[in-house]
Amino acid sequence: DAKTTQPNSMESNEEEPVHLPCNHSTISGTDYIHWYRQLPSQGPEYVIHGLTSNVNNRMASLAIAEDRKSSTLILHRATLRDAAVYYCILRGPNTGNQFYFGTGTSLTVIP
Amino acid sequence: NAGVTQTPKFQVLKTGQSMTLQCAQDMNHNSMYWYRQDPGMGLRLIYYSASEGTTDKGEVPNGYNVSRLNKREFSLRLESAAPSQTSVYFCASSPGGSATMRQFFGPGTRLTVL
Numbered sequence: 065d066a067k068t069t070q071p072n073s074m075e076s077n078e079e080e081p082v083h084l085p086c087n088h089s090t091i092s093g094t095d096y097i098h099w100y101r102q103l104p105s106q107g108p109e110y111v112i113h114g115l116t117s118n119v120n121n122r123m124a125s126l127a128i129a130e131d132r133k134s135s136t137l138i139l140h141r142a143t144l145r146d147a148a149v150y151y152c153i154l155r156g157p158n159t160g161n162q163f164y165f166g167t168g169t170s171l172t173v174i175p
Numbered sequence: 176n177a178g179v180t181q182t183p184k185f186q187v188l189k190t191g192q193s194m195t196l197q198c199a200q201d202m203n204h205n206s207m208y209w210y211r212q213d214p215g216m217g218l219r220l221i222y223y224s225a226s227e228g229t230t231d232k233g234e235v236p237n238g239y240n241v242s243r244l245n246k247r248e249f250s251l252r253l254e255s256a257a258p259s260q261t262s263v264y265f266c267a268s269s270p271g272g273s274a275t276m277r278q279f280f281g282p283g284t285r286l287t288v289l
Contacts, residue, residue, distance in 0.1 A: 096274045107179075107265045107280030108218065151217060156274040162233065163278065165210075165217030 068152045073170045076142045084137040084169055086152030091132050095156035098163070099126065099137045101148040108151065108165075111137065147173045176201050179281035181266050187287045188256045196251040196284050198266030206269045207249035208233075208278065209241060211262040218265060224249055225272045256288045 069087040076082040088097065099111040112119055112126045114135075119126040125138040139146055151168040182197045200207065205226045210218040210233075220233030224243040238260060240252045249268075253260060263285050267278040 094274070098277070100278075105283075107267070107283055108278075109280065110277040113275065113277065162220055162223065163208075163218075164234075165219070167215070167217050 067164075068154060068166055070150075070152055070166060070169045072167065073172065075172045075174060076139075077174050078144060079141050082139040082142045082146070082171065084139070084150050084152075084171065085134065086136070087134045088152070088154055089133045091154055092156060093132075095154040097126065097128060097132075097135050098153045098155050099124070100151045100153065100165075101146075102151070102168070103145075103148045111150070113155075142171075142173045144173050144175060147171055178202065179266055179268055179279050181264075181281040181284050183284060184282070185285050187289065188253075189289050190257060192256050193252065193254050194256065194286075195253075196264055196266075196286075197248070198250065198281060199248045200266075200268040200279070201247065202268060202270075202279065203246070204268040204270050204279070205246070206272045206276070207243065208267040208269075209239075209249065209251045210265045210267065211235065211260075212265060212283075213262050221251065221264075256286075258288045260286065261288045262286060 098113040100108040102108045114126045127136045149168040149170050179200045208223040209221040212218045219235050222241040224230045227246045242250045263283045265283045266281040269276040269278045
């Protein structure tokens with residue numbers, strides 16, 4: 065299974081941008097980078113995904129390194145509701161098109 | 176749309192008892208999944224069904240069976256529960272199994288096996 069590496073935890077002040085890093089040095093050319101988050105006592109929810117180009121949606125932005133060996137999820141203005149565990153996941157033919165969740169990054173937002 | 180629903184929300188079993196966790200989705204999705212999440216850990220795939228009529232093992236299938244009853248419903252059965260199966264179980268669905276497809280998760284079933 066394709067591996068990703070994320071910091072165990074991060075803190076951010078409310079209303080400041082947050083950059084959540086993910087390393088995936090063994091990524092293959094056909095693997096998509098997905099981000100999900102899990103709020104306390106809830107199931108994971110989709111945040112964003114991309115292949116090569118940077119992506120934006122209403123929740124976040126995804127910045128993908130040129131060599132694709134790392135990516136960064138960007139929350140432009142953290143709110144208390146963004147406190148969650150964020151998972152960076154690779155998905156593609158090499159992963160059997162399945163999701164392999166690591167332990168993710170626990171984001172604490174400080175009021 | 177209710178999305179993905181799971182029943183029950185909580186369950187306590189004694190070792191050796193059996194039970195079935197139910198999952199249903201109303202999004203006309205082809206693929207459905209069962210995961211377990213142990214404390215402080217990420218989710219691990221137990222079984223999945225790429226389409227109606229098919230099921231396949233995931234990372235941790237031992238001790239579980241599944242049934243894709245129809246396109247909407249995917250159940251997970253514990254034939255003889257063990258304390259090691261104490262976990263939170265999540266069901267998910269997606270339109271298909273391709274790498275671009277996002278998954279939609281249910282609220283989870285918290286299972287304790289004594």
